[in-house]
Amino acid sequence: MLVLAGTIGAGKTSLTKMLANEMDLSGYYESVDDNEILPLFYKNPQKYAFLLQIYFLNSRLDLIKQARLDAKDSIMDRSIYEDSLMFRLNADLGRATSTEADIYDSLLENMMEEIPDAKIVKNPDLLIHIRISFDTMLKRIKKRGRSFEQIDKDPELYKYYQLLNERYNSWYDNYNQSPKMQIDGDKYDFVENEADFKIVLAQIKNKYETLISC
Numbered sequence: 111m112l113v114l115a116g117t118i119g120a121g122k123t124s125l126t127k128m129l130a131n132e133m134d135l136s137g138y139y140e141s142v143d144d145n146e147i148l149p150l151f152y153k154n155p156q157k158y159a160f161l162l163q164i165y166f167l168n169s170r171l172d173l174i175k176q177a178r179l180d181a182k183d184s185i186m187d188r189s190i191y192e193d194s195l196m197f198r199l200n201a202d203l204g205r206a207t208s209t210e211a212d213i214y215d216s217l218l219e220n221m222m223e224e225i226p227d228a229k230i231v232k233n234p235d236l237l238i239h240i241r242i243s244f245d246t247m248l249k250r251i252k253k254r255g256r257s258f259e260q261i262d263k264d265p266e267l268y269k270y271y272q273l274l275n276e277r278y279n280s281w282y283d284n285y286n287q288s289p290k291m292q293i294d295g296d297k298y299d300f301v302e303n304e305a306d307f308k309i310v311l312a313q314i315k316n317k318y319e320t321l322i323s324c
């Protein structure tokens with residue numbers, strides 16, 4: 111199982127679709143449009159931060175189980191581990207308490223702990239982090255146009271996005287739940303440029319094949 115990671119608008123879902131197609135993998139996607147808590151959270155973060163995390167935790171674990179039970183090898187458009195980074199940021203911004211964030215982390219760890227000889231392994235075989243600059247992040251959020259994510263409607267979001275993007279780098283450095291690799295999402299525009307996609311695909315295939323052959 112391959113898992114994509116990266117900030118809002120990094121291109122995780124697009125790259126997941128392209129890799130699923132090229133590498134003959136089953137794609138698993140988090141549905142943002144059907145998430146009824148997300149717009150509530152953006153409207154009132156203090157009230158809905160904890161509920162949103164529980165919603166995500168539940169739905170992502172469900173997807174992991176489905177992906178692992180699939181007869182085919184799979185790819186997911188987001189990792190369960192990034193939620194902890196987002197929730198900690200929300201707690202630091204006063205939208206949740208540090209106790210809530212601690213309990214969330216402990217629950218996540220408990221849920222993701224592998225049981226020896228279990229049929230299903232929950233952690234990915236490879237995590238692929240798409241790294242983008244803050245500038246690129248803002249442009250992509252604007253281009254995609256999801257109304258609740260727009261900065262012009264809510265200037266506080268600017269700071270939230272900036273901190274989130276900064277924290278992703280140390281999150282990736284500290285991530286150790288599986289093998290990992292990074293893609294430069296500023297340098298390679300894999301959505302718009304076919305040659306860039308080929309480079310990214312080769313990097314990922316190379317890493318994945320090395321892991322499988324070990």
Ligand SMILES: Nc1ncnc2c1ncn2[C@@H]1O[C@H](COP(=O)(O)OP(=O)(O)OP(=O)(O)O)[C@@H](O)[C@H]1O
Pocket residue numbers: 116117118119120121122123124140142148162163166187188192193194196197259
């Ligand atoms: N744990 C979380 N806490 C708060 N908000 C979250 C969390 N996970 C996702 N979100 C929100 O859900 C929305 C979708 O985020 P996500 O990064 O999963 O997808 P995306 O922006 O469509 O990514 P991409 O463009 O890379 O495919 C964003 O508005 C993001 O802020």
